[in-house]
Amino acid sequence: MSDTTWLQRAASALAAFRESDRPVVSLARDLLWVVAVVGGIALLLYLFAGTWPAVVTIESESMVPNMNVGDLVLVVDEDRFGGLTTWVEGQRIGHSSFGDYGDVIVYRPNGADSVHPIIHRAMTYVDTAAVEESGLGQYYEDPHGGYITRGDNNPYIDQGNLRISGVGVVEPVKKEWIVGKALFAVPLIGYLPLHLVEFAVIVILIILIHDFVLARRKEKEE
Structure with missing residues:
Protein backbone atom coordinates (compact mmCIF):
# COMPACT_ATOMS: atom_id res chain seq x y z
CA MET A 1 0.00 0.00 0.00
CA SER A 2 2.80 2.38 0.90
CA ASP A 3 4.57 1.56 -2.36
CA THR A 4 1.40 2.36 -4.30
CA THR A 5 1.00 5.66 -2.46
CA TRP A 6 4.64 6.55 -3.14
CA LEU A 7 4.24 5.77 -6.84
CA GLN A 8 1.04 7.81 -7.00
CA ARG A 9 2.74 10.78 -5.37
CA ALA A 10 5.70 10.52 -7.73
CA ALA A 11 3.42 10.32 -10.76
CA SER A 12 1.41 13.30 -9.50
CA ALA A 13 4.56 15.35 -8.94
CA LEU A 14 5.86 14.46 -12.40
CA ALA A 15 2.55 15.45 -14.00
CA ALA A 16 2.58 18.76 -12.12
CA PHE A 17 6.16 19.43 -13.23
CA ARG A 18 5.30 18.60 -16.83
CA GLU A 19 2.17 20.75 -16.95
CA SER A 20 3.23 23.71 -14.79
CA ASP A 21 3.15 27.19 -16.38
CA ARG A 22 5.56 28.73 -13.86
CA PRO A 23 8.56 30.30 -15.67
CA VAL A 24 11.12 28.63 -13.39
CA VAL A 25 9.59 25.20 -13.90
CA SER A 26 9.29 25.77 -17.64
CA LEU A 27 12.96 26.75 -17.83
CA ALA A 28 13.94 23.67 -15.82
CA ARG A 29 11.95 21.47 -18.24
CA ASP A 30 13.71 23.00 -21.25
CA LEU A 31 17.15 22.63 -19.69
CA LEU A 32 16.47 19.00 -18.79
CA TRP A 33 15.39 18.37 -22.38
CA VAL A 34 18.64 19.89 -23.68
CA VAL A 35 20.69 17.81 -21.25
CA ALA A 36 18.82 14.64 -22.28
CA VAL A 37 19.39 15.30 -25.99
CA VAL A 38 23.09 16.10 -25.53
CA GLY A 39 23.55 13.07 -23.27
CA GLY A 40 21.82 10.82 -25.78
CA ILE A 41 24.03 12.05 -28.60
CA ALA A 42 27.15 11.55 -26.45
CA LEU A 43 26.09 7.99 -25.61
CA LEU A 44 25.47 7.13 -29.27
CA LEU A 45 28.86 8.57 -30.25
CA TYR A 46 30.58 6.51 -27.56
CA LEU A 47 28.84 3.30 -28.65
CA PHE A 48 29.80 3.94 -32.27
CA ALA A 49 33.38 5.13 -31.71
CA GLY A 50 34.35 2.96 -28.75
CA THR A 51 36.41 5.76 -27.24
CA TRP A 52 36.06 8.98 -25.27
CA PRO A 53 36.20 11.76 -26.21
CA ALA A 54 34.54 10.67 -29.44
CA VAL A 55 35.02 14.08 -31.03
CA VAL A 56 37.85 16.62 -30.81
CA THR A 57 38.31 20.10 -32.20
CA ILE A 58 41.35 21.17 -34.19
CA GLU A 59 42.84 24.14 -32.32
CA SER A 60 46.15 24.67 -34.15
CA GLU A 61 47.50 24.76 -37.71
CA SER A 62 49.89 21.81 -37.27
CA MET A 63 47.79 19.57 -39.56
CA VAL A 64 47.07 22.14 -42.31
CA PRO A 65 46.01 21.67 -45.09
CA ASN A 66 44.51 18.27 -44.27
CA MET A 67 42.90 19.47 -41.04
CA ASN A 68 42.12 23.08 -40.24
CA VAL A 69 41.35 25.10 -37.13
CA GLY A 70 37.68 24.68 -36.27
CA ASP A 71 37.30 21.22 -37.81
CA LEU A 72 35.36 18.77 -35.66
CA VAL A 73 37.00 15.34 -35.86
CA LEU A 74 35.33 12.03 -35.07
CA VAL A 75 37.75 9.81 -33.13
CA VAL A 76 37.32 6.04 -32.97
CA ASP A 77 39.17 3.28 -31.17
CA GLU A 78 42.54 2.63 -32.82
CA ASP A 79 41.52 -0.89 -33.89
CA ARG A 80 38.00 -0.03 -35.04
CA PHE A 81 37.40 -0.17 -38.80
CA GLY A 82 40.82 -1.74 -39.31
CA GLY A 83 44.07 -1.63 -37.36
CA GLU A 89 53.14 1.14 -43.61
CA GLY A 90 50.67 3.22 -45.58
CA GLN A 91 53.24 3.84 -48.30
CA ARG A 92 53.78 0.11 -48.63
CA ILE A 93 50.13 -0.99 -48.71
CA GLY A 94 48.55 2.13 -50.21
CA HIS A 95 46.51 3.13 -47.14
CA SER A 96 45.89 6.85 -46.67
CA SER A 97 43.71 9.19 -44.63
CA PHE A 98 43.33 12.95 -44.50
CA GLY A 99 45.41 13.57 -47.58
CA ASP A 100 48.49 11.48 -46.77
CA TYR A 101 49.65 7.96 -46.00
CA GLY A 102 48.81 6.30 -42.69
CA ASP A 103 46.39 7.20 -39.92
CA VAL A 104 46.07 10.33 -37.81
CA ILE A 105 45.98 9.58 -34.09
CA VAL A 106 44.94 11.47 -30.97
CA TYR A 107 47.32 10.87 -28.09
CA ARG A 108 48.14 12.12 -24.60
CA PRO A 109 51.73 13.45 -24.73
CA ASN A 110 53.85 11.29 -22.40
CA GLY A 111 50.59 9.92 -21.03
CA ALA A 112 49.73 13.22 -19.31
CA ASP A 113 46.07 14.05 -18.65
CA SER A 114 46.94 17.61 -17.57
CA VAL A 115 47.29 18.94 -21.14
CA HIS A 116 45.16 18.73 -24.26
CA PRO A 117 45.70 15.61 -26.38
CA ILE A 118 47.66 16.03 -29.62
CA ILE A 119 46.23 15.03 -33.00
CA HIS A 120 49.08 14.19 -35.41
CA ARG A 121 49.91 11.55 -37.99
CA ALA A 122 51.47 8.27 -36.87
CA MET A 123 54.65 8.13 -38.94
CA THR A 124 56.20 4.84 -37.83
CA TYR A 125 56.57 2.53 -34.84
CA VAL A 126 59.92 1.94 -33.12
CA ASP A 127 60.85 -0.57 -30.44
CA THR A 128 64.58 0.11 -30.00
CA ALA A 129 66.39 2.60 -27.80
CA ALA A 130 67.97 4.47 -30.72
CA VAL A 131 66.70 4.42 -34.28
CA GLU A 132 67.17 6.36 -37.49
CA GLU A 133 63.68 6.86 -38.87
CA SER A 134 63.39 5.16 -42.25
CA GLY A 135 61.90 7.57 -44.75
CA LEU A 136 61.81 10.45 -42.26
CA GLY A 137 65.46 11.48 -42.41
CA GLN A 138 65.59 12.18 -38.68
CA TYR A 139 67.40 10.51 -35.80
CA TYR A 140 66.03 10.28 -32.28
CA GLU A 141 67.19 8.50 -29.14
CA ASN A 161 61.53 18.42 -30.90
CA LEU A 162 58.20 19.24 -29.27
CA ARG A 163 58.43 20.43 -25.66
CA ILE A 164 55.27 20.97 -23.59
CA SER A 165 55.21 22.93 -20.36
CA GLY A 166 54.74 20.62 -17.40
CA VAL A 167 55.27 17.53 -19.55
CA GLY A 168 58.71 17.93 -21.09
CA VAL A 169 59.99 16.69 -24.43
CA VAL A 170 57.44 14.49 -26.17
CA GLU A 171 58.46 10.82 -26.18
CA PRO A 172 57.44 8.03 -28.57
CA VAL A 173 53.74 7.36 -28.09
CA LYS A 174 53.01 4.20 -26.12
CA LYS A 175 49.88 2.35 -27.20
CA GLU A 176 48.21 3.06 -23.85
CA TRP A 177 48.65 6.80 -24.47
CA ILE A 178 46.57 6.68 -27.66
CA VAL A 179 43.04 8.04 -27.30
CA GLY A 180 42.04 6.87 -30.78
CA LYS A 181 42.43 7.51 -34.48
CA ALA A 182 40.70 10.15 -36.59
CA LEU A 183 37.95 8.81 -38.85
CA PHE A 184 36.62 11.94 -40.55
CA ALA A 185 36.35 15.70 -39.99
CA VAL A 186 33.53 18.21 -40.41
CA PRO A 187 34.74 21.74 -41.25
CA LEU A 188 33.91 24.69 -38.95
CA ILE A 189 31.60 22.74 -36.61
CA GLY A 190 34.44 22.50 -34.13
CA TYR A 191 34.16 26.22 -33.39
CA LEU A 192 31.11 25.31 -31.28
CA PRO A 193 33.05 23.39 -28.58
CA LEU A 194 35.71 26.11 -28.64
CA HIS A 195 33.01 28.60 -27.63
CA LEU A 196 30.85 26.28 -25.54
CA VAL A 197 30.19 28.81 -22.75
CA GLU A 198 29.03 31.48 -25.19
CA PHE A 199 26.83 28.94 -26.97
CA ALA A 200 25.26 27.79 -23.69
CA VAL A 201 24.48 31.40 -22.77
CA ILE A 202 22.81 31.95 -26.16
CA VAL A 203 20.71 28.78 -25.79
CA ILE A 204 19.54 29.79 -22.32
CA LEU A 205 18.65 33.29 -23.55
CA ILE A 206 16.66 31.83 -26.43
CA ILE A 207 14.78 29.55 -24.03
CA LEU A 208 14.03 32.46 -21.67
CA ILE A 209 12.79 34.68 -24.50
CA HIS A 210 10.68 31.84 -25.88
CA ASP A 211 9.05 31.21 -22.49
CA PHE A 212 8.49 34.94 -21.95
CA VAL A 213 6.77 35.32 -25.32
CA LEU A 214 4.54 32.31 -24.66
CA ALA A 215 3.61 33.63 -21.22
CA ARG A 216 2.69 37.06 -22.60
CA ARG A 217 0.66 35.50 -25.38
CA LYS A 218 -1.23 33.37 -22.87
CA GLU A 219 -1.94 36.44 -20.70
CA LYS A 220 -3.43 38.28 -23.67
CA GLU A 221 -5.61 35.30 -24.61
CA GLU A 222 -6.97 35.15 -21.05
Whole structure:
Protein backbone atom coordinates (compact mmCIF):
# COMPACT_ATOMS: atom_id res chain seq x y z
CA MET A 1 0.00 0.00 0.00
CA SER A 2 2.80 2.38 0.90
CA ASP A 3 4.57 1.56 -2.36
CA THR A 4 1.40 2.36 -4.30
CA THR A 5 1.00 5.66 -2.46
CA TRP A 6 4.64 6.55 -3.14
CA LEU A 7 4.24 5.77 -6.84
CA GLN A 8 1.04 7.81 -7.00
CA ARG A 9 2.74 10.78 -5.37
CA ALA A 10 5.70 10.52 -7.73
CA ALA A 11 3.42 10.32 -10.76
CA SER A 12 1.41 13.30 -9.50
CA ALA A 13 4.56 15.35 -8.94
CA LEU A 14 5.86 14.46 -12.40
CA ALA A 15 2.55 15.45 -14.00
CA ALA A 16 2.58 18.76 -12.12
CA PHE A 17 6.16 19.43 -13.23
CA ARG A 18 5.30 18.60 -16.83
CA GLU A 19 2.17 20.75 -16.95
CA SER A 20 3.23 23.71 -14.79
CA ASP A 21 3.15 27.19 -16.38
CA ARG A 22 5.56 28.73 -13.86
CA PRO A 23 8.56 30.30 -15.67
CA VAL A 24 11.12 28.63 -13.39
CA VAL A 25 9.59 25.20 -13.90
CA SER A 26 9.29 25.77 -17.64
CA LEU A 27 12.96 26.75 -17.83
CA ALA A 28 13.94 23.67 -15.82
CA ARG A 29 11.95 21.47 -18.24
CA ASP A 30 13.71 23.00 -21.25
CA LEU A 31 17.15 22.63 -19.69
CA LEU A 32 16.47 19.00 -18.79
CA TRP A 33 15.39 18.37 -22.38
CA VAL A 34 18.64 19.89 -23.68
CA VAL A 35 20.69 17.81 -21.25
CA ALA A 36 18.82 14.64 -22.28
CA VAL A 37 19.39 15.30 -25.99
CA VAL A 38 23.09 16.10 -25.53
CA GLY A 39 23.55 13.07 -23.27
CA GLY A 40 21.82 10.82 -25.78
CA ILE A 41 24.03 12.05 -28.60
CA ALA A 42 27.15 11.55 -26.45
CA LEU A 43 26.09 7.99 -25.61
CA LEU A 44 25.47 7.13 -29.27
CA LEU A 45 28.86 8.57 -30.25
CA TYR A 46 30.58 6.51 -27.56
CA LEU A 47 28.84 3.30 -28.65
CA PHE A 48 29.80 3.94 -32.27
CA ALA A 49 33.38 5.13 -31.71
CA GLY A 50 34.35 2.96 -28.75
CA THR A 51 36.41 5.76 -27.24
CA TRP A 52 36.06 8.98 -25.27
CA PRO A 53 36.20 11.76 -26.21
CA ALA A 54 34.54 10.67 -29.44
CA VAL A 55 35.02 14.08 -31.03
CA VAL A 56 37.85 16.62 -30.81
CA THR A 57 38.31 20.10 -32.20
CA ILE A 58 41.35 21.17 -34.19
CA GLU A 59 42.84 24.14 -32.32
CA SER A 60 46.15 24.67 -34.15
CA GLU A 61 47.50 24.76 -37.71
CA SER A 62 49.89 21.81 -37.27
CA MET A 63 47.79 19.57 -39.56
CA VAL A 64 47.07 22.14 -42.31
CA PRO A 65 46.01 21.67 -45.09
CA ASN A 66 44.51 18.27 -44.27
CA MET A 67 42.90 19.47 -41.04
CA ASN A 68 42.12 23.08 -40.24
CA VAL A 69 41.35 25.10 -37.13
CA GLY A 70 37.68 24.68 -36.27
CA ASP A 71 37.30 21.22 -37.81
CA LEU A 72 35.36 18.77 -35.66
CA VAL A 73 37.00 15.34 -35.86
CA LEU A 74 35.33 12.03 -35.07
CA VAL A 75 37.75 9.81 -33.13
CA VAL A 76 37.32 6.04 -32.97
CA ASP A 77 39.17 3.28 -31.17
CA GLU A 78 42.54 2.63 -32.82
CA ASP A 79 41.52 -0.89 -33.89
CA ARG A 80 38.00 -0.03 -35.04
CA PHE A 81 37.40 -0.17 -38.80
CA GLY A 82 40.82 -1.74 -39.31
CA GLY A 83 44.07 -1.63 -37.36
CA LEU A 84 46.20 1.45 -36.89
CA THR A 85 48.41 2.08 -39.94
CA THR A 86 51.52 4.25 -39.85
CA TRP A 87 52.80 6.51 -42.63
CA VAL A 88 55.59 4.06 -43.45
CA GLU A 89 53.14 1.14 -43.61
CA GLY A 90 50.67 3.22 -45.58
CA GLN A 91 53.24 3.84 -48.30
CA ARG A 92 53.78 0.11 -48.63
CA ILE A 93 50.13 -0.99 -48.71
CA GLY A 94 48.55 2.13 -50.21
CA HIS A 95 46.51 3.13 -47.14
CA SER A 96 45.89 6.85 -46.67
CA SER A 97 43.71 9.19 -44.63
CA PHE A 98 43.33 12.95 -44.50
CA GLY A 99 45.41 13.57 -47.58
CA ASP A 100 48.49 11.48 -46.77
CA TYR A 101 49.65 7.96 -46.00
CA GLY A 102 48.81 6.30 -42.69
CA ASP A 103 46.39 7.20 -39.92
CA VAL A 104 46.07 10.33 -37.81
CA ILE A 105 45.98 9.58 -34.09
CA VAL A 106 44.94 11.47 -30.97
CA TYR A 107 47.32 10.87 -28.09
CA ARG A 108 48.14 12.12 -24.60
CA PRO A 109 51.73 13.45 -24.73
CA ASN A 110 53.85 11.29 -22.40
CA GLY A 111 50.59 9.92 -21.03
CA ALA A 112 49.73 13.22 -19.31
CA ASP A 113 46.07 14.05 -18.65
CA SER A 114 46.94 17.61 -17.57
CA VAL A 115 47.29 18.94 -21.14
CA HIS A 116 45.16 18.73 -24.26
CA PRO A 117 45.70 15.61 -26.38
CA ILE A 118 47.66 16.03 -29.62
CA ILE A 119 46.23 15.03 -33.00
CA HIS A 120 49.08 14.19 -35.41
CA ARG A 121 49.91 11.55 -37.99
CA ALA A 122 51.47 8.27 -36.87
CA MET A 123 54.65 8.13 -38.94
CA THR A 124 56.20 4.84 -37.83
CA TYR A 125 56.57 2.53 -34.84
CA VAL A 126 59.92 1.94 -33.12
CA ASP A 127 60.85 -0.57 -30.44
CA THR A 128 64.58 0.11 -30.00
CA ALA A 129 66.39 2.60 -27.80
CA ALA A 130 67.97 4.47 -30.72
CA VAL A 131 66.70 4.42 -34.28
CA GLU A 132 67.17 6.36 -37.49
CA GLU A 133 63.68 6.86 -38.87
CA SER A 134 63.39 5.16 -42.25
CA GLY A 135 61.90 7.57 -44.75
CA LEU A 136 61.81 10.45 -42.26
CA GLY A 137 65.46 11.48 -42.41
CA GLN A 138 65.59 12.18 -38.68
CA TYR A 139 67.40 10.51 -35.80
CA TYR A 140 66.03 10.28 -32.28
CA GLU A 141 67.19 8.50 -29.14
CA ASP A 142 64.11 7.40 -27.27
CA PRO A 143 63.71 6.04 -23.73
CA HIS A 144 61.23 3.40 -24.89
CA GLY A 145 59.44 2.17 -27.99
CA GLY A 146 56.30 3.70 -29.43
CA TYR A 147 54.82 5.64 -32.33
CA ILE A 148 56.73 8.49 -33.92
CA THR A 149 54.32 11.29 -34.83
CA ARG A 150 54.34 14.51 -36.81
CA GLY A 151 51.89 17.23 -37.78
CA ASP A 152 51.40 17.41 -41.54
CA ASN A 153 52.29 21.10 -41.44
CA ASN A 154 55.36 20.63 -39.21
CA PRO A 155 58.90 20.18 -40.58
CA TYR A 156 59.99 17.91 -37.71
CA ILE A 157 58.65 14.92 -35.82
CA ASP A 158 57.20 15.54 -32.36
CA GLN A 159 59.64 13.29 -30.53
CA GLY A 160 62.75 15.13 -29.43
CA ASN A 161 61.53 18.42 -30.90
CA LEU A 162 58.20 19.24 -29.27
CA ARG A 163 58.43 20.43 -25.66
CA ILE A 164 55.27 20.97 -23.59
CA SER A 165 55.21 22.93 -20.36
CA GLY A 166 54.74 20.62 -17.40
CA VAL A 167 55.27 17.53 -19.55
CA GLY A 168 58.71 17.93 -21.09
CA VAL A 169 59.99 16.69 -24.43
CA VAL A 170 57.44 14.49 -26.17
CA GLU A 171 58.46 10.82 -26.18
CA PRO A 172 57.44 8.03 -28.57
CA VAL A 173 53.74 7.36 -28.09
CA LYS A 174 53.01 4.20 -26.12
CA LYS A 175 49.88 2.35 -27.20
CA GLU A 176 48.21 3.06 -23.85
CA TRP A 177 48.65 6.80 -24.47
CA ILE A 178 46.57 6.68 -27.66
CA VAL A 179 43.04 8.04 -27.30
CA GLY A 180 42.04 6.87 -30.78
CA LYS A 181 42.43 7.51 -34.48
CA ALA A 182 40.70 10.15 -36.59
CA LEU A 183 37.95 8.81 -38.85
CA PHE A 184 36.62 11.94 -40.55
CA ALA A 185 36.35 15.70 -39.99
CA VAL A 186 33.53 18.21 -40.41
CA PRO A 187 34.74 21.74 -41.25
CA LEU A 188 33.91 24.69 -38.95
CA ILE A 189 31.60 22.74 -36.61
CA GLY A 190 34.44 22.50 -34.13
CA TYR A 191 34.16 26.22 -33.39
CA LEU A 192 31.11 25.31 -31.28
CA PRO A 193 33.05 23.39 -28.58
CA LEU A 194 35.71 26.11 -28.64
CA HIS A 195 33.01 28.60 -27.63
CA LEU A 196 30.85 26.28 -25.54
CA VAL A 197 30.19 28.81 -22.75
CA GLU A 198 29.03 31.48 -25.19
CA PHE A 199 26.83 28.94 -26.97
CA ALA A 200 25.26 27.79 -23.69
CA VAL A 201 24.48 31.40 -22.77
CA ILE A 202 22.81 31.95 -26.16
CA VAL A 203 20.71 28.78 -25.79
CA ILE A 204 19.54 29.79 -22.32
CA LEU A 205 18.65 33.29 -23.55
CA ILE A 206 16.66 31.83 -26.43
CA ILE A 207 14.78 29.55 -24.03
CA LEU A 208 14.03 32.46 -21.67
CA ILE A 209 12.79 34.68 -24.50
CA HIS A 210 10.68 31.84 -25.88
CA ASP A 211 9.05 31.21 -22.49
CA PHE A 212 8.49 34.94 -21.95
CA VAL A 213 6.77 35.32 -25.32
CA LEU A 214 4.54 32.31 -24.66
CA ALA A 215 3.61 33.63 -21.22
CA ARG A 216 2.69 37.06 -22.60
CA ARG A 217 0.66 35.50 -25.38
CA LYS A 218 -1.23 33.37 -22.87
CA GLU A 219 -1.94 36.44 -20.70
CA LYS A 220 -3.43 38.28 -23.67
CA GLU A 221 -5.61 35.30 -24.61
CA GLU A 222 -6.97 35.15 -21.05
